[in-house]
Amino acid sequence: MYDAARDLASFVTASPSPYHAVAEAVRRLEAAGFTAQAEDAEWNTAPGGRYLVRDGTILAWRQPAVAGAAPLRIFAAHTDSPGFKVKPNPDTGAAGWRQVAVEVYGGALWNSWLDRDLGLAGRLALYDGSVVPVHIDRPLLRIPQLAIHLDRSVNQGLTLDAQRHLLPVWGIGKPTDGELIEFLADRAGVDAAEVAAHDLVTFDLTPPSTLGRNEELLAAPRLDNLASVHAGITALLDATERAPGTVPVFVGFDHEEIGSDTATGAAGPLLETVLTQLAGGFDARRTVFARSRCLSVDVTHAAHPNYLDRHDTDHLSIPNGGPSLKVNAVQRYATDAPGAAAWQRACRDTGVPTQTFVSRNTVPCGTTVGPIMATRLGIRTVDVGIPVLSMHSARELCGVDDPSHLAVAGAQFLSDDV
Structure with a gap:
C-alpha cells in the first residue's frame, strides 16, 4: 500500500501542470512499450499499446487485433486542478513590489494559497x-x-477580492513589461523575443508527505485529480x-475544473473519435x-x-476505507444500479473495500466528467473516487491505502468482460 502512495507522490x-501530468504519463506508458498515435496520421491497426496526446489531455489503450x-x-479522469493561471x-x-497578474482557475480554496512558496509551470508557445x-x-x-x-476581524471572516488580493509578489522594484517571460525563456533556453504566448499555472512547492501517528495519511497538492x-x-x-477479453482505455481530460466545454475537455470530440476507431x-x-x-474517477469528499x-451520516466516506461509489438522484454522478453492480463486482473479485458516497440533501454535490461522457456517448458510466479531505485546497489529504485500492479495482473493471 505504501509503495502505491509513494509512487503517487512521485x-x-x-x-505541476496538466502538460507535465501528460508528459509523466507518456514516460510511464513508453517504458511499458506503448507507442504514440498522432491525431493526423493513419490509424495504426497493429495490436499493442498506443497513446494519443493533445495538449493537457491524454488517451491510452490496448489496440485489439480486430476492431470491434x-x-x-x-477509465476516465482529469489532469487539471484548481489554482491560479497567469494572465497574458x-x-x-x-508600492515598490513586483507582482504577477493571475486569474482564478476553477473552484480553488483561495485562502489555502496564502503565504505559500509557489512555483510556476506550464508551457511557452513560440512563433x-x-x-x-x-x-x-x-x-x-x-x-x-x-x-x-x-x-x-480576520478570524471572524476572511473576505478576498480575486482582482486585488490574490496577486503574488515575486520581487522588489518597478515592474517592467516582459520581464516574467524573459525570466522564464532564459530558464527554458529560448529567446524571449520568440515567445508568442503562454499557458502557466502556479503550484505549491511543499512536497507530498505521509502524516499521522501511523503515517496512515498522505498530504499532497493536486490529489484532485492526479490521484485518479x-x-x-x-x-x-x-x-x-x-x-x-476487453479493450482497456484510459483518458485523462484537461479542463474538468472549468466545466469541460473545450476541445480537450470531456465535452469535446477526442474520446469519441478514439472509441469509434x-x-x-x-x-x-x-x-x-x-x-x-x-x-x-474523481476524488470524493472524506467525512470532515x-x-x-x-x-x-448514513453515507460517510472514510480514508483507507476504499474508493467510494458516488451516487446522486439527479445524475450529477452518472452511477446507476447496473453500473454500481459492475463496480461492486470488481471490488469483490479483488478484495478491495468500497464505500458509498451520497451528498446530504441540503448540500448540493459537485459533478464529474461521468455525466458528460454518458450523455455524449451513451455508454453506461459509473462514478467512483477515493475520499479526500480539504478538496480544492492547495494541499489535500487522503489515506495511504486508497491509491492502491483504486488501481487494483480499476484494473479489474478494465478487464471485466461480464
Missing part, C-alpha cells in the same frame, strides 16, 4: 509553432496575507497484461458501445470530523 511532484471484437472498458500580460505591481515546457520548481511567488494588526490519473495509468498497464468505425460502434462501460453537519 507522480504528483512530476506533474471486444467491449470497451474506459503578467507584469504588474504596486515557429513549437512548444517549450516550463517548470520553475523553486520558491518564486508568494500571495501575502494581510497582517492581523491591519484587519482585527495515476491510478488509471497503473490500472491500464495492469489490464493490458491480462487475457484480451476501436469499435471498428461509426457504423459498427452502436453495438460495441452498447456492450461497453466507463468508470468516471469538524463539519459532520455537512454530510449524510
Whole structure:
C-alpha cells in the first residue's frame, strides 16, 4: 500500500501542470512499450499499446487485433486542478513590489494559497509553432496575507477580492513589461523575443508527505485529480497484461475544473473519435458501445470530523476505507444500479473495500466528467473516487491505502468482460 502512495507522490511532484501530468504519463506508458498515435496520421491497426496526446489531455489503450471484437472498458479522469493561471500580460505591481497578474482557475480554496512558496509551470508557445515546457520548481511567488494588526476581524471572516488580493509578489522594484517571460525563456533556453504566448499555472512547492501517528495519511497538492490519473495509468498497464477479453482505455481530460466545454475537455470530440476507431468505425460502434462501460474517477469528499453537519451520516466516506461509489438522484454522478453492480463486482473479485458516497440533501454535490461522457456517448458510466479531505485546497489529504485500492479495482473493471 505504501509503495502505491509513494509512487503517487512521485507522480504528483512530476506533474505541476496538466502538460507535465501528460508528459509523466507518456514516460510511464513508453517504458511499458506503448507507442504514440498522432491525431493526423493513419490509424495504426497493429495490436499493442498506443497513446494519443493533445495538449493537457491524454488517451491510452490496448489496440485489439480486430476492431470491434471486444467491449470497451474506459477509465476516465482529469489532469487539471484548481489554482491560479497567469494572465497574458503578467507584469504588474504596486508600492515598490513586483507582482504577477493571475486569474482564478476553477473552484480553488483561495485562502489555502496564502503565504505559500509557489512555483510556476506550464508551457511557452513560440512563433515557429513549437512548444517549450516550463517548470520553475523553486520558491518564486508568494500571495501575502494581510497582517492581523491591519484587519482585527480576520478570524471572524476572511473576505478576498480575486482582482486585488490574490496577486503574488515575486520581487522588489518597478515592474517592467516582459520581464516574467524573459525570466522564464532564459530558464527554458529560448529567446524571449520568440515567445508568442503562454499557458502557466502556479503550484505549491511543499512536497507530498505521509502524516499521522501511523503515517496512515498522505498530504499532497493536486490529489484532485492526479490521484485518479495515476491510478488509471497503473490500472491500464495492469489490464493490458491480462487475457484480451476487453479493450482497456484510459483518458485523462484537461479542463474538468472549468466545466469541460473545450476541445480537450470531456465535452469535446477526442474520446469519441478514439472509441469509434476501436469499435471498428461509426457504423459498427452502436453495438460495441452498447456492450461497453466507463468508470468516471474523481476524488470524493472524506467525512470532515469538524463539519459532520455537512454530510449524510448514513453515507460517510472514510480514508483507507476504499474508493467510494458516488451516487446522486439527479445524475450529477452518472452511477446507476447496473453500473454500481459492475463496480461492486470488481471490488469483490479483488478484495478491495468500497464505500458509498451520497451528498446530504441540503448540500448540493459537485459533478464529474461521468455525466458528460454518458450523455455524449451513451455508454453506461459509473462514478467512483477515493475520499479526500480539504478538496480544492492547495494541499489535500487522503489515506495511504486508497491509491492502491483504486488501481487494483480499476484494473479489474478494465478487464471485466461480464
